[in-house]
Every structure is written in structure tokens, then in C-alpha cells.
Amino acid sequence: MLANLTAMKVAVCVKQIPDPADPGALDPQTKTLRRDVKLILDESDSYGVEMALQLVDNAGGGSVHLVSMAPNDEVNGLRTALAMGADSAALISDEALAGSDALGTARVLAAAVAKAEPDLVLAATESSDGYTGVVPAQVAELMSLPSVTFAKEVSVQDGVATVRRQTEAGAELVECPLPAVVSVTAGVVEPRYPSFKGIMQAKNKPLEQLRIADLGLSAEQVGWAGAGQAISEITEAPARTAGEVITDEGDAHERIVAFLQELKAI
Amino acid sequence: MKLKKIWVFGEAGADGLATITLEMLAAARELTDTVEVFIGADGSAVAAELGAHGASAVYATGDLDGAMQGVAVASAVAEAINSGRVEAPDAFLLGTTYDGRDVAARLSVKLDAGVLSNVVELRIDGDRLVGVEPVFGGTINVTAGFTNGQPDIWLVRPKSFEASPVEGAPAEVHELGVPDLGSAGTAVVKERFTEESEGPKLDEADIVVAGGRGLGSADAFALVEDLAQRLGAAPGASRAIVDAGWVPYSYQVGQTGKVVKPGIYIACGISGATQHLVGMKGAKNIIAINKDPEAAIFAVADLGVVGDVHKVMPKLSEALANR
Numbered sequence: 388m389l390a391n392l393t394a395m396k397v398a399v400c401v402k403q404i405p406d407p408a409d410p411g412a413l414d415p416q417t418k419t420l421r422r423d424v425k426l427i428l429d430e431s432d433s434y435g436v437e438m439a440l441q442l443v444d445n446a447g448g449g450s451v452h453l454v455s456m457a458p459n460d461e462v463n464g465l466r467t468a469l470a471m472g473a474d475s476a477a478l479i480s481d482e483a484l485a486g487s488d489a490l491g492t493a494r495v496l497a498a499a500v501a502k503a504e505p506d507l508v509l510a511a512t513e514s515s516d517g518y519t520g521v522v523p524a525q526v527a528e529l530m531s532l533p534s535v536t537f538a539k540e541v542s543v544q545d546g547v548a549t550v551r552r553q554t555e556a557g558a559e560l561v562e563c564p565l566p567a568v569v570s571v572t573a574g575v576v577e578p579r580y581p582s583f584k585g586i587m588q589a590k591n592k593p594l595e596q597l598r599i600a601d602l603g604l605s606a607e608q609v610g611w612a613g614a615g616q617a618i619s620e621i622t623e624a625p626a627r628t629a630g631e632v633i634t635d636e637g638d639a640h641e642r643i644v645a646f647l648q649e650l651k652a653i
Numbered sequence: 654m655k656l657k658k659i660w661v662f663g664e665a666g667a668d669g670l671a672t673i674t675l676e677m678l679a680a681a682r683e684l685t686d687t688v689e690v691f692i693g694a695d696g697s698a699v700a701a702e703l704g705a706h707g708a709s710a711v712y713a714t715g716d717l718d719g720a721m722q723g724v725a726v727a728s729a730v731a732e733a734i735n736s737g738r739v740e741a742p743d744a745f746l747l748g749t750t751y752d753g754r755d756v757a758a759r760l761s762v763k764l765d766a767g768v769l770s771n772v773v774e775l776r777i778d779g780d781r782l783v784g785v786e787p788v789f790g791g792t793i794n795v796t797a798g799f800t801n802g803q804p805d806i807w808l809v810r811p812k813s814f815e816a817s818p819v820e821g822a823p824a825e826v827h828e829l830g831v832p833d834l835g836s837a838g839t840a841v842v843k844e845r846f847t848e849e850s851e852g853p854k855l856d857e858a859d860i861v862v863a864g865g866r867g868l869g870s871a872d873a874f875a876l877v878e879d880l881a882q883r884l885g886a887a888p889g890a891s892r893a894i895v896d897a898g899w900v901p902y903s904y905q906v907g908q909t910g911k912v913v914k915p916g917i918y919i920a921c922g923i924s925g926a927t928q929h930l931v932g933m934k935g936a937k938n939i940i941a942i943n944k945d946p947e948a949a950i951f952a953v954a955d956l957g958v959v960g961d962v963h964k965v966m967p968k969l970s971e972a973l974a975n976r
Binding site: 407488489490493512513515518519520521522523524525527528529531532533534535536537539552553554555556557558559560561562563564567572573574614615616617618619620621622623624626627629630631632633634635637639640641642643644646647650652653 | 664666667671721723724727749750751752754755757758759761762763765766767768769770771778783787791792793794795796797798799800801802803808835836837838839840841842843844845846847848859860884892895896897898902903908909916917927928934938939940942946951952953954955956957958959960961964965968969972973976
């Protein structure tokens with residue numbers, strides 16, 4: 388996989404999600420997320436895309452390949468990432484994928500990533516909508532690769548990734564030979580905005596559309612069939628009610644002090 | 654009905670077992686009479702504390718010597734179960750932590766078992782375990798369980814259960830051998846860093862004062878620190894200002910950061926994005942200061958102040974100082 392050390396191939400797993408400003412809803416009948424809304428690139432994934440572009444740049448060349456799984460042949464979010472500068476993309480869209488859990492998703496992504504034979508696989512630590520936070524390490528396990536999750540800094544030299552990783556206590560410095568899977572936290576880099584030129588170029592970049600059969604997967608391994616989970620109930624969570632709202636006229640701090648006194652905090 | 658056996662993933666730091674581990678032990682005791690722990694560390698060091706929280710046994714790998722928790726612990730557990738040396742539990746509980754997620758992910762592949770994440774409630778429903786996962790920023794609760802006959806893997810959100818010690822003998826220590834990890838095990842921890850922070854811990858403090866983008870600049874976070882210090886509170890932050898590099902990640906409250914449930918949460922210049930609300934709306938009392946009257950944070954605040962943090966906070970600190 389590391390035939391040419393100066394040309395680094397990075398695969399980035401990205402998710403196209405409903406706009407958080409208009410998230411759609413959980414359908415109580417089918418118990419799945421209604422995805423009839425337009426999907427956009429998960430903001431969390433813009434960090435992985437940016438990191439990939441920078442690593443390829445630092446390596447002196449290479450390519451960034453996107454892998455995404457989404458319903459209805461959705462490519463809007465992929466076009467955004469291509470406009471940022473990624474070179475190519477693969478979209479896996481298949482009716483059999485409806486209801487996929489994290490493991491089913493990881494099976495699809497791992498199979499699609501493997502086709503690209505990358506030196507490095509990047510992903511966000513978790514999606515903004517599902518936030519299970521397990522897919523990157525599942526992809527690594529399925530591909531028998533090492534993984535470093537929650538990366539705050541990543542550099543690559545001589546086929547080894549050096550990663551500063553978030554931990555409960557602080558951080559740890561991890562060395563990991565490539566190929567490997569690394570999940571990056573938001574804020575790890577400053578994602579670039581697509582330029583007008585980038586947006587125009589993105590329209591002509593290779594975008595491969597795949598079904599699960601193209602990946603050697605069967606319908607039993609993914610979707611509802613593969614998930615082995617059943618939702619028994621969907622309820623509205625008890626909402627907090629808004630309390631008193633005042634407008635500061637120069638004395639609002641007094642009301643806060645009084646409230647803190649009521650609560651016996653002071 | 655009770656489950657036969659539950660395994661809880663143990664995590665320990667310099668000052669003993671992590672709170673999330675103790676919380677899960679308390680949760681597990683309600684669901685089964687046999688609670689055991691698996692841990693990627695030395696077992697004898699924590700056996701007494703585990704026993705005092707109701708665990709009868711701890712399966713420990715010993716010091717992992719730089720190997721990553723995820724791949725090492727998951728491989729050791731899968732090996733023990735697949736070889737028949739240890740009977741598989743009905744369910745695994747792991748914290749929604751950095752290492753907890755890694756172990757759960759690797760284990761799910763090895764056992765071909767699903768994972769349900771961010772669980773805040775667990776109960777027996779008929780003959781199976783179900784868990785409650787809040788979605789859409791906690792506005793909807795989804796109750797779900799597993800149907801494929803494999804051991805359940807649950808990722809439990811911190812602060813969802815309360816730790817409660819019981820009188821128990823030290824947990825019996827069993828060795829959990831780590832097999833050859835092959836290509837998946839080549840990542841090595843070279844160095845560990847501890848982020849020192851003064852004052853109360855963010856996820857344990859009775860009062861949290863948190864700042865957001867409305868502060869305007871990194872320097873203005875001093876307003877948050879000053880107020881926190883006067884109240885004996887822990888300072889916290891929204892994801893926006895952590896991403897902007899104003900404060901370290903360890904300050905972050907929210908879906909990706911820490912879940913806090915203090916008695917009082919004071920949100921300063923925080924708009925109340927879903928990702929933030931998930932981490933703090935369990936607070937008993939919420940005070941919010943924000944200049945945008947439409948900010949989502951006001952919908953969950955017990956006391957909302959529409960105003961400029963740069964004006965209200967210094968006056969508040971001064972008033973507290975003069976008391």
C-alpha cells in the first residue's frame with residue numbers, strides 16, 4: 388500500500404446529514420429517520436476533509452478520496468467536499484441500507500474504503516446527527532487496521548502517523564504505522580471554504596455510485612436485517628420549561644444574586 | 654426477570670475508578686445479581702473499590718504497556734469468550750468515553766454484536782434489556798433493544814445513573830490474556846499528558862459557569878473564570894469556543910464534551926445549540942445571559958437575562974465580591 392511514500396492516498400469517510408437547522412423527524416410508523424429533506428455535508432466531516440487535504444499537501448502529492456453512504460443517491464454533501472479540494476468520491480446508496488446501525492454502516496464503509504487501498508483513512512469522531520462514535524473503530528477492526536480516535540493533531544512522516552489524542556485525563560501521544568484509521572475532533576484544523584473555482588471543478592470530478600452488491604455485501608448484513616435491533620418506543624422527552632426572562636437595564640446582576648441566594652449558593 | 658450476568662468496562666485514573674464505572678456498576682446491580690468488571694489495567698489495584706460497588710469479579714489484562722485500550726481489551730474479551738474459558742455475559746456496559754467507545758466498537762465487530770450508544774436509562778422489558786437513547790438534542794427518547802441473540806453492547810452516557818456503594822468483599826481478580834493483536838495492534842502510546850486544572854472538576858462541580866461565542870474573544874473568558882472562582886464553580890465552555898482554540902477541549906460541555914448535572918449552570922454568551930443543550934440540560938437550575946432574546950438557551954433557563962455579558966458579568970462578580 389505504501390509503494391510511493393511521497394504520494395499519499397487518503398480516504399475520508401463523510402456523512403451527509405439533514406441540515407441541523409431543519410433536521411427532519413423520526414417517523415413513528417417506520418421508526419427510521421425521515422430523510423426526505425435535502426442533505427448537506429456534516430460540519431464535523433469538514434475537519435477530516437481539510438486534514439486530508441493538508442496531509443496530502445505536506446506529503447508533496449497524493450489524492451483524497453471520499454466515501455459516503457446515503458439514501459436516494461444523495462451527492463450534495465459530497466459535492467461540497469469535492470469543491471473543498473477532494474479528488475474523487477464513492478457514494479453507496481441502496482434501498483437495503485435503510486435502518487442500518489453503526490456496525491452495518493461500518494461494513495459498507497470498510498468495503499468501499501478497501502477498494503481505494505488508501506494509506507490513511509480519516510473520519511470524524513462522530514456524526515452530528517447519530518453520534519454513536521463507534522463507526523471509525525469498527526471500520527478499523529473490519530479492515531484489521533490500527534486506529535487512533537479523537538485525534539487533536541495529526542502528522543505523517545515515513546509511513547507513520549503521529550497523533551495527539553484526547554483522553555479523559557488530558558491527552559496521549561500515539562505513534563501508528565500506516566495504513567491506519569484516524570478519527571479527528573472538530574477544531575483540529577480550520578476547514579477551508581470551497582472557492583468558486585472549486586465548486587465549478589467539483590461538478591466534473593469522478594463520483595462513483597455503488598450498490599451493496601458492488602461491495603460484495605448482501606442485504607442480510609446491512610439495514611434493518613443486519614442491525615439486530617428493535618425500537619420498542621418513541622416518545623417526546625419531558626421538556627424543560629422556560630422560566631423568568633428579564634432584560635438587563637443595568638441591574639440584572641441583582642436579580643441573579645437574589646436567585647443564587649434563593650438557591651442557597653451564596 | 655433479571656439478567657444472568659453483566660460485564661461493566663472499568664476505567665481508572667490516578668485517583669481510583671472513574672465515576673462512570675461506579676455509575677454503571679450501580680445500574681447493573683438493578684438488572685442482575687452477577688456484576689463483573691473487565692479492565693485494561695491491573696486488577697488488584699481496583700479490586701477492593703470494585704467490590705465495594707457490587708462487582709464480584711474483575712477480569713484484568715494487567716498493564717497494557719502502551720497498547721491501545723480499544724483493540725487490546727476487545728481482543729482479550731473476545732478471545733476469552735470464543736475459547737469458552739469465560740461464559741459470555743448477557744450485556745456489556747461501557748461508558749461513552751474515549752476508550753469506552755473504542756472497546757465497544759472493536760468488540761462489536763469481533764462478536765458480531767450491535768452497539769446502542771448514548772444510553773441514559775436501562776430496564777428489563779419482558780425478557781430482554783432495553784435502553785433509552787435521547788435523540789434530536791434530547792427532545793425525543795427512543796427505547797430500543799437487541800434481537801439477534803448476541804451479547805448486548807451498551808454505551809452509557811455519564812451522569813445517567815448514580816453511584817452507590819454497597820458492602821462487598823473485594824472483587825475476585827481473574828487474568829484476561831491479551832492475544833497477538835496482529836496488524837490492528839500496531840499503534841503505540843508513547844507519552845501521556847495530564848491536563849491540570851484548579852478548583853472543582855467540571856463534571857463533579859455543584860456550580861458550573863460556562864462561556865460561549867458571545868464572550869467575543871479568548872481574553873474575555875477571564876470573565877467566566879473570575880465568576881467561577883467567586884462561586885467555587887468549575888469553568889466550562891461551548892464547543893464553538895473550544896473549536897476556536899480559546900480554551901482547552903477539557904472545558905467543553907455538550908454532546909462531544911462532558912455531560913454535567915450541577916445544581917446551578919450559568920451559561921454566559923452561549924446561544925444553546927442542540928449539541929450544547931445535550932450536555933447541560935440535566936442541571937437543576939439554569940441561569941442564562943445572552944444578548945439575543947431569541948437564543949435557544951432561554952427556552953431551558955430558569956432565569957434568563959437578555960443582556961451583554963461584558964456588562965452583566967463584571968457587575969455580578971463585583972456584587973459577589975462585596976458580599
